[in-house]
Amino acid sequence: MPEIRPVTKENWQTLIGLKVREDQRRFVASNLYSIAQAQFGDEFEGHWDLFAYGIYDGDVPVGFLMYGFNFLYPKHQAYIQRLMVDENFQGKGFGRFGMIKMLEIFRADERVNTVGISYEPDNDGARKLYASLGFVETGEVVEGEVVAELKLK
Ligand SMILES: CC(C)(COP(=O)(O)OP(=O)(O)OC[C@H]1O[C@@H](n2cnc3c(N)ncnc32)[C@H](O)[C@@H]1OP(=O)(O)O)[C@@H](O)C(=O)NCCC(=O)NCCS
Numbered sequence: 001m002p003e004i005r006p007v008t009k010e011n012w013q014t015l016i017g018l019k020v021r022e023d024q025r026r027f028v029a030s031n032l033y034s035i036a037q038a039q040f041g042d043e044f045e046g047h048w049d050l051f052a053y054g055i056y057d058g059d060v061p062v063g064f065l066m067y068g069f070n071f072l073y074p075k076h077q078a079y080i081q082r083l084m085v086d087e088n089f090q091g092k093g094f095g096r097f098g099m100i101k102m103l104e105i106f107r108a109d110e111r112v113n114t115v116g117i118s119y120e121p122d123n124d125g126a127r128k129l130y131a132s133l134g135f136v137e138t139g140e141v142v143e144g145e146v147v148a149e150l151k152l153k
Helices: 022-027 031-038 094-107 124-132
Strands: 002-006 047-057 060-069 078-085 114-119 136-142 145-151
Touching: 002 094, 031 047, 031 060, 031 078, 047 078, 047 094, 060 094, 078 094, 094 114, 094 124, 114 124, 124 145
Parallel strands: 078 114
Antiparallel strands: 002 047, 047 060, 060 078, 114 145, 136 145
16 A cells, blocks of 8 residues: 655655656656755745655655645645656556545645646646546646646535
């Protein structure tokens, strides 16, 4: 059974070694960048606290995810900031697993009404995954990325 584990001083160097395929690099920032960003949070129409995790298959790191919370943001209070599965482990359900774990965390928090996500318009794999979990495109485009939302309440 896969699991997610927080990024720590013990595992961050292993997690920055995970990479997507060359042709996927423009879809997602490097884990090195994301882990640096997570130290400070994000400023997008207010402050977002960021939470970074590795996705593991047993003791083998296979992917990375990061989400943000801003409980004061009217549109969505949780935001899926990053999701990647290493090129050697894609297509085995780890991406879907990471999404389901994040949604479990959000559902357990009564302050989260709606979850946001965004992706490049031609990222068909990501779009299909998010749509299958109930995300609906809002019609907005932010920094060139399509925005989608999932209402939890
Ligand atoms: C998107 C990504 C995280 C999916 O992770 P994954 O472990 O390969 O995906 P899964 O095996 O869990 O597949 C989940 C679903 O994704 C979709 N999917 C994934 N890759 C796909 C592809 N190349 N083409 C079409 N659909 C794809 C399918 O709908 C699949 O549904 P299924 O479970 O019914 O088969 C992974 O491909 C990745 O890291 N891509 C590069 C980085 C990226 O684009 N991240 C998202 C940024 S918004």
